Amino acid sequence: MASLPSPPDEATAAYLHRHPKRLSSNGAAEPASDFSKKPRVCPQSLNLISPSEVESEFSHHDPTFARINNGSFGCCPASILALQREWQLRFLRQPDRFYFDDLKPNIAESRAVIKRLINADHVNEISIVDNATTAAAIVLQQTAWAFREGRFQRGDAVVMLHYAYGSVKKSVEAYVTRAGGQVIEVQLPFPVVSADEIVGRFRNALETGKANGRRVRLALIDHVTSMPSVVIPIKELVKICREEGVDQVFVDAAHGIGCVDVDMKEIGADFYTSNLHKWFFAPPSVAFLYCKKSNNDSPDLHHPVVSSEYGNGLAIESAWVGTRDYSAQLVVPSISEFINRFEGGIDGIKKRNHEAVVEMGLMLSKAWGTQLGCPPEMCASMIMVGLPSCLGVTSDSDALKLRTLLRERFSIEVPIYFCPPKDGEIDPITGYARISHQIYNKPDDYYRFRDAINELVRDGIRFTYLTK
């Protein structure tokens, strides 16, 4: 696994800086990947964060747990929590002064940091909200108004992935279906072998949406699907949407910044949302919603919690949704500083997480005699690893039971996906674990998982036979 810088010796540190080694699980040094030859994205001091510092940053995590599910709830280092606390106390100390003098300019600073990180054109394009779920409600509410007010015709389509996140699907039902839109779900294969499979099915879905003179008003595409987790070829799909005359493209990158490359101009979507608490070390919870300024009339975007700022633009509306604790939003500039203590900054972290999770995924699938759910280039910092089919996972409920068992018996936290078998498959793999890698993870977390599954296999556990 790609190593963090070694203990103190400065000479060693300088050498490793130039010649990073990857340490395998038996301690042998292996040649580094091409990644480490990439030019560094930011000037680095030699004062990089050390492994022991990283450990103490996450000392508030339950140490008994193999926490290989960063994808669900993310993580936040202790030093960021301490800074968040300072913001909270600053408000509590004299809230009126904070509201009149500090809140708006400091939210604006956070938005400016994000604008630079994601290569947006204007800071006005950046709104800060609680989470991607909230961002989805904002975008879909404007779609609903358009249907209700006759700008879109009944039956015009909204296209989304079948693997879209559960809450987003409900949001589409609550806002689009209810208002008269037709929802088309793009069925994607899983396991998936190449991005082409996804592109082909997406094109077909757009054709369906345009049948009978209808328009596709919105394409809602995950950058990284949640369950099962796969990196979607976003740039290509956005291009296709433009070619096919889709009105708006909304990219749901709940797993976005800190997980995949996020460049708004390259991706070219109309809306893009990403959580910061999943892979960008923010406290729970904060996300951004990017809304591209364009020459067309601005979409009628509003935060659903309407405040005195209504009508001043989404970014300003989102910066005041009534009395709240805004500290997670205010701490964003400090997170950037934290990240830059790592070699390569956020890009370095992303790459090391990717390499580590692929390595650990391969280790597990080899140990269990199974397979990965996608090729390594279609994953970021999470990967789907097939579980031995003899475990007998035959439903979503079985998958949840297995997850609970892993948590309660083995203190392992990992989400399990039930993959329905297809007709004709022999001895199919019906359970996949979505393992994550974040900077606090260690190889032992994954060895424990390997061993737990092996133990369950040896014990002859069958989930179909476990009582509810």
Added chain:
Amino acid sequence: MASLSSPPDEAAYRNCHPKRLSSNGAIEPTSDFFKRPKICPRSSNFNSPIEIESEFSHHDSSSARINNGSFGCCPASILVLQREWQLRFLRQPDRFYFDDLKPKIAESRAVIRRLINADQVDEISLVDNATTAAAIVLQQTAWAFREGRFQRGDAVVMLHYAYGSVKKSVEAYVTRAGGHVIEVQLPFPVESTDEIVGRFRNALETGKANGKRVRLALIDHVTSMPSVVIPIKELVKICREEGVDQVFVDAAHGIGCVDVDVKEIGADFYTSNLHKWFFAPPSVAFLYCKKSDSASPDLHHPVVSSEYGNGLAIESSWVGTRDYSAQLVVPSILEFVNRFEGGIDGIKKRNHDAVVEMGQMLAKAWGTQLGCPPEMCASMIMVGLPPCLGVSSDSDALKLRTLLRERFRIEVPIYFRPPKDGEIDPITSYARISHQIYNKPDDYYRFRDAVNELVNDGFRCTSLPD
């Protein structure tokens, strides 16, 4: 000022013979309040004045903080407990989500249900603040207009003094969807509740003209600026008599400020912040939705999650990954308030007595008047400022507020009251002073002296830069 519980050995005596101490230490007769039966069994473990100081030692000690109404307050021991909830989630968030979050939110909702005398815990949803609650209620109204259940031009009646954010929410949801908004103009200063009731009736009549219906009455329990306690029970009754579909009471200033008994009040929806007057951390509020046969099945949290369709209370308890610690700490807050004599009712009454006393002190010192009779205020009161200060616009009022903050370190919101034709030397500005358990008489003396200094200096608001 009505005193907080005295040191232990005198407690028993004072309980039977409560005294009120004026600012010069003379003992004055108490109000009738003290003869009311106590709400909860007393422990001897009162918060003495010294403990209160340490509970609020994180407040800026140089500031005379007489604006609890805007952002509330949270004692240190509650902040500590909130922190524990935050760390519990961070320690192992998946386990917390699967095992702890829902049952603990349900406990908080159960505490609220009992506090406000609701029938069923299903009727209680926890949301971030009253502004969010307003969006929830108004969104269902908007859908009803859009989907043809309400006719274009049907009315929504609200008070002219409704909170700014709520007015915008009505514009965003009701006006946009085709509803006709009627604002009830209320007098200020106000002398009796009859004035309010009369104008409200008229507004309902207007709403029903030409065969239209009044679909929603949106009434503040305590208006924000200017602040007045509205005769809610009476207005809800009138709404029922006049066939108003739904009544929504916005009690942003509610629990811990006024008496909140939702069965007595009888509204369809009632929302109150807990961080203003109930010592919760920022921020948490409840939205009560009365169950009934005609109750709208159509209430949804606008941030739609996987819980969509499971009822508003369940939807609100999961709006994506969030810090729910302010909601989780509610049962502990109840324990905190029960350490005070009379619990939350005792705190309410002492705040009321204190703010009236301080308001009268200020009005007398400045030669002005209060904005309403004492029985129409709760823990906030409007005190007229000397007209010679020359406040002649909202902008002037804000500038004066800023000056008080920056020069005198006094935090108090100022309301500009437009003069009426024919008024001689009218009072055009009122300060909304609050009283909460951390306040001291000196906070108000500083305010008195600051204004007197400005008057003596010949200060005029027009002289302040823009």
